[in-house]
Amino acid sequence: MNPTKQHIASDNYSGICPSALEYLHRANDSGHDLPYGEDIWTAKASDKIREIFEKDDAEVFFVFNGTAANSLALASLCQSYHSVIAAETAHIETDECGAPEFFSNGSKILLAPSVNGKLSPAGIETLVTKRSDIHYPHPKVASVTQATELGTVYTADELKEVCSTAKKHKLKVHMDGSRFSNAVASTGLSPADLTWRCGVDVLCFGGAKNGMPLGEAVVFFQKELAEDFAYRCKQAGQLASKMRFISAPWLGILESGVWLENAKHANRQAEKLEAMLKKIPGITIMFPRQANSVFVQMPEPALQKLKDAGWRFYTFIGVGGARFMCPWDCSDQIINALAADIKNAIEG
Numbered sequence: 001m002n003p004t005k006q007h008i009a010s011d012n013y014s015g016i017c018p019s020a021l022e023y024l025h026r027a028n029d030s031g032h033d034l035p036y037g038e039d040i041w042t043a044k045a046s047d048k049i050r051e052i053f054e055k056d057d058a059e060v061f062f063v064f065n066g067t068a069a070n071s072l073a074l075a076s077l078c079q080s081y082h083s084v085i086a087a088e089t090a091h092i093e094t095d096e097c098g099a100p101e102f103f104s105n106g107s108k109i110l111l112a113p114s115v116n117g118k119l120s121p122a123g124i125e126t127l128v129t130k131r132s133d134i135h136y137p138h139p140k141v142a143s144v145t146q147a148t149e150l151g152t153v154y155t156a157d158e159l160k161e162v163c164s165t166a167k168k169h170k171l172k173v174h175m176d177g178s179r180f181s182n183a184v185a186s187t188g189l190s191p192a193d194l195t196w197r198c199g200v201d202v203l204c205f206g207g208a209k210n211g212m213p214l215g216e217a218v219v220f221f222q223k224e225l226a227e228d229f230a231y232r233c234k235q236a237g238q239l240a241s242k243m244r245f246i247s248a249p250w251l252g253i254l255e256s257g258v259w260l261e262n263a264k265h266a267n268r269q270a271e272k273l274e275a276m277l278k279k280i281p282g283i284t285i286m287f288p289r290q291a292n293s294v295f296v297q298m299p300e301p302a303l304q305k306l307k308d309a310g311w312r313f314y315t316f317i318g319v320g321g322a323r324f325m326c327p328w329d330c331s332d333q334i335i336n337a338l339a340a341d342i343k344n345a346i347e348g
């Protein structure tokens with residue numbers, strides 16, 4: 001039984017972290033302000049993102065969620081007859097209900113086989129060079145997820161290789177950074193070293209899973225790629241009129257450094273959970289654990305026992321198995337209780 005008030009099925013079951021909440025209140029207490037992102041909080045949060053990424057001319061936009069961030073970013077890089085190359089496990093393919101295709105008016109996602117959730121240079125190469133005729137949806141973007149859907153993290157060298165292969169074929173590079181903070185925490189590298197310095201053109205920087213109430217930042221590292229992006233957001237219903245209530249909490253987690261602290265904590269808890277689960281015979285850890293999730297294979301009856309005991313977890317993500325995802329405020333109590341119940345489920 002889960003004796004806590006937390007969940008470990010996904011990091012979006014979590015609440016709002018104190019710094020985000022504090023700035024939400026500050027923005028509210030400071031009185032009225034301009035709508036549609038013309039306010040002081042949005043300006044400051046955008047500046048802070050430029051500072052953290054060491055990129056003065058980056059363009060920043062705040063949208064409500066990750067599906068919109070990814071879809072609109074991809075749509076801005078593609079014409080309808082273009083295609084986006086992604087790993088077969090990519091969220092844009094499996095969990096966005098066709099939104100990238102919808103918002104781009106038909107740009108097709110081409111899937112590359114992946115190992116541990118990563119898009120490989122060879123995967124890009126194969127799909128780009130497979131055909132060059134008029135009948136094939138012309139590849140225009142390579143999309144990577146950092147950290148990946150399987151809880152692994154690209155090294156800077158891996159990203160550089162992906163990006164240079166993409167650039168060789170004139171593709172832009174999009175990064176789904178729903179858990180970008182966890183990747184920064186995991187690698188110890190700077191945000192710049194994990195993005196534009198490798199060749200990433202646009203990052204969808206995740207907030208919700210990092211302790212924000214909601215809201216993701218779309219960061220274009222090349223100004224010209226952001227042309228007309230504001231219109232795209234508006235048309236898609238993603239331009240918040242009271243934008244400051246998305247951007248102020250962003251400023252809160254960025255100014256305090258909590259965005260990274262939260263991610264470090266989540267990763268650490270997953271590391272502890274992994275260590276406990278590794279000791280249980282009959283359990284297989286499925287992928288190298290590099291961020292805040294642990295994927296395990298265990299006998300079907302044990303999975304059922306865990307479900308009967310009230311644990312929530314997903315088994316449809318990636319390539320099967322049970323995924324346990326540590327949130328920013330993940331307690332020791334929940335991982336201890338989960339590990340104990342898994343042990344019982346397998347042994348009993």
Ligand SMILES: *Cc1c(COP(=O)(O)O)cnc(C)c1O
Pocket residue numbers: 065066067068091092145148149176178179208
């Ligand atoms: C959670 C998540 C998103 C964002 O999903 P929304 O529910 O639309 O906010 C995007 N990519 C990945 C890999 C995710 O895990």
